[in-house]
Every structure is written in C-alpha cells, then in structure tokens.
Amino acid sequence: MCPVPARSGAAPRQASLAELGRPLADLTFVVVDLETTGGSPATSEITEIGAVKVRGGQVLGEMSSLVRASTPIPAVVSVLTGITDSMLATAPTLDEVVPTFLEFSRGAVLVAHNAAFDLGFLRAAAQACGYPVPAWEHLDTVLIARRVVTRDEAPNCRLASLATLFGSPTEPNHRALADARATVAVLHGLFERLGNLGVTTLEDVREYSARVSPAQRRKRHLADDLPTGPGVYVFRDGADRPLYVGTSRSVRSRVRTYFTASEPRSRMAQMVALAERVDAIGCAHALEAEVRELRLIAEHKPPFNRRSRHPERAVYLRLTEEPFPRLSRVRSVGDGVTYLGPFGSTQAAQEAEIALLAAVPLRQCSTRLSPSRPTAACALAELGRCGAPCDGRQGVAEYAEVVGAAREAMSGDPGAVQEALEAHIARLAAEQRYEQAAEVRDRLAGYLRTAARRQRLAALTGIPEMVAAAPTADAGWDLSVIRHGRLVSAATVARGVDPRPWVDAVVSTAETVRPVPGPTPCALVEETERIGRWLAAPGVRLVRLEGEWSWPARGAIRAALRYAT
Template identity: 80%
Template sequence: MCPVPAPTGGVPRQASLAELGRPLSDLTFVVVDLETTGGSPATSEITEIGAVRVRGGQILGEMSSLVRPSAPIPAFISVLTGITDAMVATAPGIGEVVPTFLEFARGAVLVAHNAPFDLGFLRAAATACGYPAPAWEHLDTVRIARRVISRDETRDCRLSSLAALFGSATQPNHRALADARATVDVLHGLFERLGNLGVTTIEDLHEYSARVSPAQRRKRHLADDLPTGPGVYVFRDGTGRPLYVGTSRSVRSRVRTYFTASEPRTRMAEMVAIAERVDAIECAHALEAEVRELRLIAEYKPPYNRRSRFPERAVYLRLTDEPFPRLSRVRSVGDGVTSLGPFGSAAAAESAATALLEAIPLRQCSTRLSPRRPTAACALAELGRCGAPCDGREGVAEYGQHVAAARGAMTADPRPVVDVLERRIARLSADQRYEEAAGVRDRLAAYVRAVARMQRLTALTCIDELVAAAPTADAGWDLAVVRRGRLVSAASVPRGTDPRPWVDAVVASAETVRPLPGPTPCASVEETERIGRWLAGAGVRLVRLDGEWSWPAHGAIRAARRFDVRFDGGLDSGFDRGFDSPTDTRRGRAPSSPRSGRSGRSGRSGREPRKR
C-alpha cells in the first residue's frame, strides 16, 4: 500500500486527550460517600449525601445534605450512623437533592470507597427522579488500595484502616461528609504511591496492576514516541529481531498497557522482558492496520505471535486432473482447479471430504487409473459407495457425471450434499442413534463452512477494483481500495471535507497487483476475509466497482446461515450476514456526493447479488 497524500485543504488529525493521557494532577475529582437505610438500591434509600470536589490536591468545594426517606430508618442503621428519623424529618427529599448533586459532580471523575455501592444508589436515585442513569467515569479507592497496599502495612482496606495509614486529618465515623473527607486523604496518599511507580495519568491508573514487575514498568518509556492513532507496532529485541507484531486504534495507548497493566498471557510478559525497542507504522484507519499486521506476521513469523504466522500451511481439497478424478488434500492450488478450502487443519479437511463422499460416489483410492487398464475393485464398490471405474463398471463419461456433481457442489450449489446428509441425520435420529447423527452433522457443518468460505473469497478476488468508504465516529470517511481481494490503498477523509478528491487520490496512489495462481491470487486468505468483514460493516458504501460482487443464489452462504455455521477463527463476523448497504452494486456512489466512476455488471442472472 502506498501512502496517500492529502488533497489540498486536508486537515491534519488531532490526537484525542484519551490517546495522549490525562494527568491525574489536571483532573477534577468528586469524592462522594452515602449513608443509606440498607444495602440494596432496590429495597433501601439514601439518608445522607456528602461530597468533596478536589483538583490538583486542593479542595474546591463541599456538599452535604441529609435526605428524607419514605420509610422509617431501621434501628440498627441509626445506631451505626447516628442518623435518626427526627433528624431527617425536615430534610429535603431525594428529588430535591439529586439535581444538586448532579450539578456539583458535573464534569468530574467520581471517587468512592467501595464505589459499586455508592454509584449503584446514585444511579437508582437519578433514574427514580426522571434523569438518565449517569455513566460516570469513576475510581474505587478500595480497588486501588488492594493493588498498592501490602498486608504488612495494614490488615485490611477498610476506610478507617487506610485513613490511619495515611494520617488522615478526618476520622471516618459513618457520616457522609466526614467519610468523604477521609476518602480524599486516602486518595491523595494512594496517588503519591502510584506516582513513584510511574502511574501519572488516569489511563495508567485504570490499567495499573501490582502484578507488573518493576523491571517491566521501567520500560514504559518505549511507548513515549509512538503515534496516537491507528497503526501496527513491532516489539524487537536488542539485535532488532521482531518478537511480536500487534495492532491498535491507538498505538501509544496499547503499547503502554504492556508496561503498566497485568498481562494474563505469560508469553507476553516474557516478550516484554526481552524487548528493547518498539517500532510503529502509522495507518490511515483500522482496516489498514489489521492488514499490515497480517502481512508483517507472515513475513517476520515472530516467535510470540501464535496466529497467522504460516498462511502457507493452509489445507485445500481439490479434484485431481486425470481421467477418473478424485479428491486430494494439498497445500496449494492453481488456476482452473476445482478446490475447496482453505481448512485450518487436516482433520477439518477430512471431515468435509467425508461429507462430500457420503453424497457423491467419487472414488477414494489414490491409485492413478487408466480406462485402458482395468484393476480389481475395492470393498467400497460392493457397498455401493463407488461406481468402480477401476474395473470398468463405469467409463469416463459415466464417472464424469459424478465429477460434474462434485464440482457443482464444491463451487456453486451444495444442496445435493446437504439434502443427502440431512436425510441420513433424520434416519439416525429416528433410530435413536444420536451420536452417529451428531457425527454426520459435524461433517456437514465442516463441508458447508468450507464451501461458503471459498465462495466468499471468490466473490472478492474476482473484482478488479473496488473502492469503499466507511463512516467514522467524527463524521469523516475511511477509504479503502481493493484489487482482487488485496488492500492496495487507504486514506481517512477528515470531517467537513469533500471526499471526491480523496477518492481520486487514493485510487491514483494504489498499488499495482500482479495475480498469482490460486483462489486468493493477490493476498492471503485472512487478508481477504478481513476486508470482507470491513465491507460488511454498518454504513459502508461502495464508491466504485469494476466488475460484480455476487455469489450463487443457492450457494453455501445461505446454507451456512440456515445451520448457524461458525467460521474458523471467528471469521464469520459480519461476512455471512445479510447486507443492507445503501449502494447498488451496479452503480458505485461516492459518500455524500453524486454518482461517480465506473459501472459494474449486474449479478442478477442465476446469482444472488450483494444488496438485498
């Protein structure tokens, strides 16, 4: 893929605050504490709210109010908190206090000790008063303390214990404002500890885990100069050898998590310990980043990447080129060869082959047969599972009918196989032979999955050129140029910019492709499938289409939906769904612009078009 220069008037991309990181010292926090009549918002009510607004270690304001509940306060709650029915008799109701608190907390990060408890009551109260349930960003001092404080320092993480540890000027006493003030002191004490560990932004704090070793945390500087937008990152050791390739919508934020967050994969912790530098490639959008990741993994074969390292190991089934063709398991296929796949394993290929052979009597022997030299037939001929071309019972023409049926079931219409196996499943189920029926079902699913996958791949790899646009969250457009199933150019159009000059630029700068033999002539199978999933995303529009994009009207994609077949590696996501693209496949339409460019052929004769 070639980089696309921005047309005149292009707007540079502005990194978001979330990508840059928000320092804790610059944020406003509202530390809140509640007293209630019980432990559940469904059965209990708030009796007191106390909150303190702080920023940069300075107290900006305080709020405190008793709240009159609709029912008497239980006696044991009054003993615990000191709040009695007489005290709240003249207090405002929750409908008067909630608006005041929402205004007090506006624009701040909420902090509470055991935050799920307090936030649960606050959300329930806001909803009861007719306000939408607030989605506050929040911190829980209990959770943070459990990561930072050891048992040698304090026996537990109760507010009273932490307040004593950090020398709080306010003693917690189960009154809302006093407890909120004590929580402020605890929060500042925790921030001091975290600052010594290199946790200075709220993003770092959300990701922080005590299980990250100090040596691992010291490498956090490796992420400092990385781009903040979408791209690919490569961890390398001291010799420059690639260790791991990954992708993210925000490269800097993602790489930073390797040094600040707990990584459950032990191999990743080992990789970070070896890594000495991180390289990054900026990309126009997420699709380009995903495609570049696949290509780099296939090229470098990094030791810490488990998937996508060996695309050449995919398995195919093909019909051999001989007088009496048979199914053969191969690693690659050329042009003009009827094939099925790719399969992730030889076992999956064997299951699909067995399903096809249960319905169509192709020979299963591996001997090369000649119509002029008959040989002895095997047991399958006596069982009616083979027409026995070996001993002359079927000639080339008669056997060719089976080959034609197999070719049609592999490339176009799988119903001859599906119907036969469904009838067999029904018979086995009627005889209560459920385990055998399940085996047939699994083989049928493997076959349908393989045919659908091949048909989806073929639909894209037959298109000479396709230009598509996906809407972005900031009202711009992500552009992609695809040729024969390969992403050859990409760009991101800023908001408020006419996309038409960008379309011309992205096409003009696109990579020239030279097809190679095989079902995916210009890219790996995974790349083509990633592109297909992106094209099936919500709001994606076809801008230009040179050719047709369609699949057989009675193809395996319909059967896959019917059987709810899942595709290998989760690659079914979006690709096999019904499409609702607003763009007619016969006339590409540029996003937010008049019709543009070429027209493709209609795919309506005996085939199911992409648009429904």
C-alpha cells in the same frame, strides 16, 4: 502499502487528552459516599449523600445532605449508620438533592470506595429524577488499594483499615460525609505511592498493575515517539529481530500499556523484557492497520505472535486432474481446479471430506486409474459407495457425472451434502443415537461454513477493483481501494471535505497487483476475509465497482446460516 516497518508516523495530528495523559495534579475529583436502606438500587433508597471536591491535594468544597426515604429504615441499617426515620422526616427529597449533587460533580472524576455500589445508586437516582445518566469517569479506591497495599500493611482493603494505614484525620463511621473525608485521605495516600512508581496520570492509574515489574515500567519511554493515531507497532530485540507485531487505533496509548498495565499473558512480559525498540507505521484507518499487521506477521513470523504466523499451513480439498478424479488434501491449489477450503487443520479437512463422500460417491482409492487398464474393485464398490470405475463398471462419461455433482457441492450449491447428512441425522435421532447425530450435525455445519467461506472469498477476489467508504466517528470517511481481494490504497477524508477528489487520488496512487493462481490471487486469505467483514459493517458504501459482487442464490452462504452457532 509498504511491507517493511520503519520509524515513521502518520500525517501530523493533534493528540487527544486521553492519548497524552492527564496529570492527576491537574484534575478535579469528587469523592462521594452514600448511605442507603439496602444493597440494591432496585429495592433500596438513598438516605444520605456526602461528597468532597478536591484538586491538587486541596479541598475545594463539601456537600452533605440527608435524603427522605419513602419506606421505613430497617433496624439493622439504623444501628449501623445511626440514621433514623425521625431524622429523615424533614429531610429534602431525592428530587431536591440529586440536582445539587449533579451540579457539584459536574466535570469532575468521581471517586468512591467500592465505586460500583455508589455509582449504581447514583445512576438509578438520576434516572428516577428524570435526568440523563452522566457518563461519569471514576476511580475505585478499593481496586487501586488491592494493587498497592500489601497484606503486611493492612489486613484487608476496607475503608477503616486503609484510613488507619494512611493516617486519615477523619475516622469512617458509616456516615456519608465522614466516610467521604476518610476516602479523600486514602486517595491521596494511594496517589503518593503511585507517583513514586511513575504513575502520574489518570490513564496511568487505570492501566496500573503491581504485577508489572520495575524493569518493564522503565521501558515506557519506548512509546514516547510513536504516532497517536491508528497504525501497526513492532517490538524488536537488540539484534533488530521482530518479536511481536500488533495494531491499535492509538499506537502510542496501546504500546504504553505493555509497560504499565496488567497483562495476563505471561509471554508478553517475556517479550517486553527482550524488547529494545518499538517501530511503528502510521495508517490512514483501522482496516489498513489490521491488513499491515497480517502481512508483517506472515512475513516475519515473530515468536511472540500466536495467530496468523503460518498462512501457508492452510489445507484444501481439491479434485485431482485425471480421468477418474478423486479428493486430495493439499496445502495449495492452482488456477482452474475445483477445491474446497481453506481449512485450519488436516482434521477439519478430513471431516469435510467425509461429509462430501456421504453425498457423492467419488472413488476413495489413491491408485491412479486408467480407462484402458481395469483393476480389481475394493469393498466400497460392493457396499454401493463407489461406482467402481477401477474395474470398468463405470466409464469415464458416467464417472464425470459424479465429478460434476462433487464440483457443484464444493463450489456452488451444497444442497446434495446438506440433504444426505440431514437424512442421516434424522435416522440416528430416530434410533436415539443422539451423540452420533450431533457429530454428523457438527460435520455438516463445518462443511457449510467452509463452503460459504470459499464463496465469499471467490466473490471478492473476482473483482478487479472496488472503492468503498466507511463513515468515521467525526463524520468523515475512511476510503479503501481493493483489487482482487487485496487492500491496495487507503485514506481518511476529514469532515466537510469533498471526498470525490480523494477517491481519484487513492485510485491513481494504488498498488498495482498481478493475480496469481489460487483462491486468493493477490492477498492472504485472512486479509481478504478481514476486508469482507469491513465491507459488511454498517454504513459502508460502495463508491466504485468494476465487475459485479455477488454469490450464488442457492449457494452455501444461506445454508450455513441455519447451522450458525
């Protein structure tokens, strides 16, 4: 688990067609158009199908058929299309036409003008005729035209307007085959424009956005030598400083999108403008990539990453170590102390502190008290919210019982806090003070979430070594070795390979860790939490476990589920 990125890839792997990109000139497209009795496949029927098969700019074949409808065609539709009930009386039924179209379009990329409409009817037709609904790859000429055609060239992106713009030899007239032929001309016109912009593959077309500047697009070559499998990528400027760290299941494909795709985050365009190099680390599987990403962001704090840059800013509530302990908000905690956290902000920690103090009467003054030197009590003692250890009304032994209740609520069973705040919520609701009741409810939910988070972390970081395996899509296994909540080794075992020798290998080559005091003794909090989510995913199996992995039966995890949103 090397922390420094280098220009290196994972083990050699055959890239998929999707990763390499499929040239438009090599693909077969079926351009389809439908005429229907209405706008929804739930209430309307297909009356005509027209389709044209093209490849490399050449027409390979055409298909056209009227379709008999079971209900009369609305008059407005007949006027628009020219299709009448008498024309459909002898037409083939949907059961006869659908298999012909499915065979005609087999293996091709479907194209339609406003594809959502046509595909909706085609999927419903296939299902109605008892066929599995194909997972058609498709393009929508409307969406492409909106990115390529300006208002100065065409007043809108309707088929008639675009057919005129691109000089279609067939005028669209609301008949299926004629409209499909016009859409072919529009498709070829759009492909010609995209080709001039360097968009030459099906993947490029899907990612293309006119908002990507030419300078940004010219940097596509930075992705050429990156690995095609899972990993981490680092954008660097001319001075070799990390600008942005990201992760993907296919590094090359993901990095290419920064130069070709629509990116709603304006700061990413700024980042790409500054980037001069992209480094990558190939990883065994997605979990390893995500962990490496977190570590690199925390180490380098790249300016264009927004999340995970400052794990050191987490806030904790801890019980101080003195004769009369109190709650204190701190940035770090040591070994052997009672704490609650981490919290994402001081405000969240303060809300949890209020919740705990509502149930346990810890002292709230900041003075360091001595059993031998009493001081004057504050107003909280008179209100019954503090036992007043300051003036001697509560001795060390008596106050220790209060501290014990606080420790239990922070690290074990939060029942006392839950009971006290739920009673408060009930009183406020009975008084019809619903907004205040909601505030207390949110405070309780936040407390329980944080207590549950702490218990999950403690359970995982307390395990000296764990080996787990997750099934892959191709029936292999992703192996992870975890020590005290830190990922220390990872590997992927291919389908049909005995994983047992691989388990021995990843354990023997795993990183050695030396726990330090704190809630996550060997890793970042986010890393341990990410590992926990991976372990909870469906199909993940524990292969080896040193020690035990459990949390309190009456702990905060179950209680937090009640307030999960």
